[in-house]
Every structure is written in structure tokens, then in C-alpha cells.
Amino acid sequence: MSRSARPGTRREILEAAAGLFAAGGFRGTSLQDIATAVGCSKAALLYHFDGKDTILSELLAPAVAAFRELDARLAVLDDRAVRLAAVEGFVDLVLRFRREVVILYHDIQDLLRSMAFAGVQEMTDRLLDALAGRSPEPEARTAALLVLGGVPAACAASGGLEGSGIRGDLVRSAARALGLPAD
Incomplete structure (x- = not known):
């Protein structure tokens, strides 16, 4: 064939x-x-x-590439600017790759150990750090974890709300959770 x-x-x-x-x-x-x-x-x-892993790798490759781009953009920002940029970039990433994020979050611990996703755990750790404003304080880290888990969960549960301003709602809610001014 x-x-x-x-x-x-x-x-x-x-x-x-x-x-x-x-x-x-x-x-x-x-x-x-x-x-x-x-x-x-x-x-x-x-x-x-070649197998199920290959299917998953190809399926998630565009999302991982976009995550790498976000990681690179955040790396050059100062501690003050990085938080809001991380929120907006993460919300955009999750909205753009909603289905892929659901797949990744479903089996995240197993998938992150796969060679196909080498570096994703480190990028996730850097995103968490950016969301926390690079602060080591437990309160900032906990709020960042809340955003890291909550944005994908809200996106997955939002159904057909894309046209209703969900991006702005997610950015404002995440910003508030992090203690940032929410326009």
C-alpha cells in the first residue's frame, strides 16, 4: 500500500x-x-x-513548539514584566491548543517522562517561576500553581464560550489570583 x-x-x-x-x-x-x-x-x-508514542508526539508537536516560543519570550523579561506576560502567553497557548492541553494534562506525569517531551517539564517549571514573579515565597508559588492548573481546567470546562470574551476573563482572573492589577 x-x-x-x-x-x-x-x-x-x-x-x-x-x-x-x-x-x-x-x-x-x-x-x-x-x-x-x-x-x-x-x-x-x-x-x-511507529506506534502510539509517535502519534502523540506528532499531535502535540505544534503545541510544544509554541510553548518553547513562549518560554523564550519570557526568559528575556524582568521580574516585574514577566508575570503579566506569562499570564497572557499561557492563556493564549491554552486557548489555541485546548484539546492538546487536555490530552497532556490527562496523563501529565507519564507523558513528561517520555523522551518526546524532553524539556517540557523544565519549561513548565520556568513558566511557574515566571507566574510567581520569580519569587521564592510560598504564597507566590501557590498562586502560580493555581493559575497553572486552573487556566487549563477552566478552558476545558468552558465549552463553546470562545466568543464570549473568555480570553479576557481568564487573563483577569489569573492576574487577580497572582495579586496583579486586573484592569
């Missing part, structure tokens, strides 16, 4: 896997589940991808 025999199969596999990973988690989804959802055999699926 040539790759051109059924154009779009690779994309179909990624889409089916994304839906299944978001609903049941990475560990809770088998290659056979993905193949069934696509309407192909497991062998056909393995023709396109």
Missing part, C-alpha cells in the same frame, strides 16, 4: 487519536481503538506511525 493510496489517512489517524486521547487519556487508548475509529487495520495504522 502506498501512502498515496488513501490520502488523508495520516491526518485521519491524528484526528481520531486526538479525540480518543482527550476523552480517555493516552494510556487508556489502544492502537486498536485508534484503528477502529479511523476504519483501518492496526497494521495500516502502523504503516503510517
Whole structure:
């Protein structure tokens, strides 16, 4: 079977896997589940991808790349400016990659140990530090953890609220949680 025999199969596999990973988690989804959802055999699926880890890596690659860009932007900011930039950048990232964030957060501890996500834990630690204003104080770190966990949870639960100003609401709420002025 040539790759051109059924154009779009690779994309179909990624889409089916994304839906299944978001609903049941990475560990809770088998290659056979993905193949069934696509309407192909497991062998056909393995023709396109080496395995489930490869599917996940390709699926999350754009989100990880965007996270790396945010990490680089935050690295050059001073402690005062970094907090609001971190809030806005994180909210934008989560809104842009909502489904991918749900997938990642579902099995985060297992996924972060994977070589495919090398560096993501360190970027997450730096984001937490930026959200805390690079403060070592427990109160600042706890508020940053609240934002780091709460923004994705709020996004996942928001359903079809994208057009209702959810970005502004999330930025203002996160800013308040961090003790920043919320315009």
C-alpha cells in the first residue's frame, strides 16, 4: 500500500487519536481503538506511525513548539514584566491548543517522562517561576500553581464560550489570583 493510496489517512489517524486521547487519556487508548475509529487495520495504522508514542508526539508537536516560543519570550523579561506576560502567553497557548492541553494534562506525569517531551517539564517549571514573579515565597508559588492548573481546567470546562470574551476573563482572573492589577 502506498501512502498515496488513501490520502488523508495520516491526518485521519491524528484526528481520531486526538479525540480518543482527550476523552480517555493516552494510556487508556489502544492502537486498536485508534484503528477502529479511523476504519483501518492496526497494521495500516502502523504503516503510517511507529506506534502510539509517535502519534502523540506528532499531535502535540505544534503545541510544544509554541510553548518553547513562549518560554523564550519570557526568559528575556524582568521580574516585574514577566508575570503579566506569562499570564497572557499561557492563556493564549491554552486557548489555541485546548484539546492538546487536555490530552497532556490527562496523563501529565507519564507523558513528561517520555523522551518526546524532553524539556517540557523544565519549561513548565520556568513558566511557574515566571507566574510567581520569580519569587521564592510560598504564597507566590501557590498562586502560580493555581493559575497553572486552573487556566487549563477552566478552558476545558468552558465549552463553546470562545466568543464570549473568555480570553479576557481568564487573563483577569489569573492576574487577580497572582495579586496583579486586573484592569
